[in-house]
Amino acid sequence: MYVPPPDHEVVCETNSRGEAAELRFVLESLGVRSKIQQFRGGWLVLVASDNASRAVEEIASYQREAAEQSTERPVVVPTYDGALFGVSVYAGVLMLVAVLMGRSVFGFDWWMAGQMQAGLVMGGQWWRTVTALTLHLDPGHIGSNLVFGCVFGLMAGRVLGGGVAWLVIVFSGALGNLVNAMLQSADHTSIGASTAVFSALGVLVSHALQPRSGPRENFLKRWSPLIGGLVIFGFTGIGGENTDVTAHATGLLAGLMLGWVGAALPSHWLGNRRVQQASGVAALMLVVIAWAVGLTLAGSQD
Numbered sequence: 184m185y186v187p188p189p190d191h192e193v194v195c196e197t198n199s200r201g202e203a204a205e206l207r208f209v210l211e212s213l214g215v216r217s218k219i220q221q222f223r224g225g226w227l228v229l230v231a232s233d234n235a236s237r238a239v240e241e242i243a244s245y246q247r248e249a250a251e252q253s254t255e256r257p258v259v260v261p262t263y264d265g266a267l268f269g270v271s272v273y274a275g276v277l278m279l280v281a282v283l284m285g286r287s288v289f290g291f292d293w294w295m296a297g298q299m300q301a302g303l304v305m306g307g308q309w310w311r312t313v314t315a316l317t318l319h320l321d322p323g324h325i326g327s328n329l330v331f332g333c334v335f336g337l338m339a340g341r342v343l344g345g346g347v348a349w350l351v352i353v354f355s356g357a358l359g360n361l362v363n364a365m366l367q368s369a370d371h372t373s374i375g376a377s378t379a380v381f382s383a384l385g386v387l388v389s390h391a392l393q394p395r396s397g398p399r400e401n402f403l404k405r406w407s408p409l410i411g412g413l414v415i416f417g418f419t420g421i422g423g424e425n426t427d428v429t430a431h432a433t434g435l436l437a438g439l440m441l442g443w444v445g446a447a448l449p450s451h452w453l454g455n456r457r458v459q460q461a462s463g464v465a466a467l468m469l470v471v472i473a474w475a476v477g478l479t480l481a482g483s484q485d
Contacts, residue, residue: 185222192235195228195242203228209245210238261450265345265459270333272463273349276470277332277376280317281325289478294318294374296481297474299360302369308480312360313353313473318374328376335383342390343445344453346463348383351445352438353466355382359434366429373427378434385438390446 187193194217197203203219203226210217210230215238217230230238284293297314304311319325339348356379363373452458 185220185227187227187229190232191229192232193227194230194235194238196225197228198225200226202226206242206245210241213241215241260342261454262341263344263453263459264456265463266337266340266348267345269340269345269349269463270336272467273332273336274329276467277317277319277325277329280474281319284318291478291481293478296477297374299364299373300369301364301367301371301373304361304364305369308477309361310473310476312357312364313470314477315360315374316353316356316376316379317470317474319376320374324375328380332376332380332383335380335387339383339386339390339442343386343448344459344462346459346461346466347445347448347453348386350462350466351386351441352379352383353469355379355385355437355441356434357469358437358441359430362433362437363427363430366433373430375427375430377427378430381431381434382438382441385435385440386442386445389439389442393443393446 185193195203195206197206200219200221206228207217207219210228215230215234217228217238220227220229228238228242280293282288284297287293297311297318299311299315319328336348336352339352342348343351356376359378359382360373363378364371367373
């Protein structure tokens, strides 16, 4: 027979270490200090004696909710077409701009014409918030944005459709650059698709946070997508000597906001091929028009 430490009581016994750790986590999240102890091949959850009755009630409530969820019909999240085509266009645009810039096609300085310079953006040169998303410093820079952009973009395309997803991502990236320009000094410059990449991450988080009919979720599970998104941002968005953390953060926030709107669109819109095609064309044309305006202005100043 197990004898608990003084002033402690056993509130649950299980054969699973994972279940014991989960119950301990539940109690800790509710402010009840607890610990687990192995005993004769099983696991015990212990709390202070003055918290024992509350702990028993909380565990019973949590187990009832879990049992109810297991009998309810699971939520089926619809997916849409065009995701692979969308990331193919994304990769193609980045590579094309890299080649055009490297060869100074048409005699233009693509770098100067397209970079996001805060003072110029605030002076009315809005197109730089878009063109800057397609410029990169070196092969390593463009390579990382291709990898993460394709991963996040592919997932966003699956849940919103390729066209709508990239329209939201491009607008969110541009909005992120605009807010970044508002927060920085006039001489601050920024380039790279990473602002749009983190916008795509924000879109995914917003979609995962959408309220849906189905099994009820506890607080931690309900907000786990946001927590996961912030963890990913922490690992990938704040490192590196030349990293513009503010641009990454504003891109993520813009993606969260506009992604929420996209995720709330009716499913029959997202499933409509014409809507997806029109949205994809609009996203691509926004990039083309932004570059056309920027290069035209650069040519007129030469």
